[in-house]
């Protein structure tokens with residue numbers, strides 16, 4: 001029987017600027033997404049009904065899981081998918097509630113995997129609006145690499161890949177809920193787009209030597225909720241990170257280092273200083289979700 005396998009990467013936000021509040025309750029943002037080398041995997045084979053099992057992190061495996069919601073959305077919106085079933089197995093490597101986009105990446109993985117498994121005649125451009133309905137970060141994972149997100153974050157433009165860089169990812173033993181972080185945000189929300197003009201932001205990153213514009217406007221709220229995340233961030237800066245920031249709405253804090261830096265030993269030092277945190281060396285990657293035949 002045909003079985004397919006999706007590798008679903010994590011992301012960090014190299015910059016996240018909140019530029020306004022919207023009538024629909026969301027916030028208008030401009031963000032620079034970057035896929036990173038930390039993965040969930042999703043395996044699917046044809047079956048009579050739709051079932052999901054989850055291995056790894058304690059994540060909901062019922063109808064609320066974004067993988068199941070993605071499958072149900074395909075069935076609802078695509079006549080060819082009606083009545084199709086699949087046995088899905090999700091193996092979590094990306095911590096949940098961590099600002100790394102794990103659930104969103106899994107949802108994008110489910111859309112791509114099931115489109116292929118069920119032989120649906122959907123183009124990538126047909127999947128984008130479905131992805132956006134599942135969550136603001138989901139469309140990014142259809143694209144991956146380095147990309148600009150606008151609107152809620154769901155309007156994605158692929159950018160030339162940044163030169164590969166090593167990263168340290170630090171996830172504390174708790175997650176943060178995105179709605180709570182946005183609700184806590186009380187700083188002026190009219191940053192204005194003039195100082196966030198996108199080409200300079202990107203070019204400065206690509207040159208690799210100017211991170212002045214790279215900030216995360218959600219940090220104010222995140223640090224109000226969990227001050228220890230600021231301590232971790234400052235420690236990464238002291239270790240020589242070119243850029244140290246909270247990713248998205250947290251709780252992960254990352255440090256972006258110069259090519260050639262031994263991030264494994266920095267991660268090990270940081271684990272010593274911050275007991276209970278999961279600290280990993282990683283690197284930027286130039287892809288989104290990858291689907292291939294399962295080999296087992």
Ligand code: C5P
Pocket residue numbers: 025026027028029134135136137151152153178179182
């Ligand atoms: O789109 P997603 O389901 O990931 O968003 C989760 C929550 O985060 C939203 O319900 C909203 O409270 C908040 N959010 C926001 N502005 C965004 C993205 C998310 O206010 N751009």
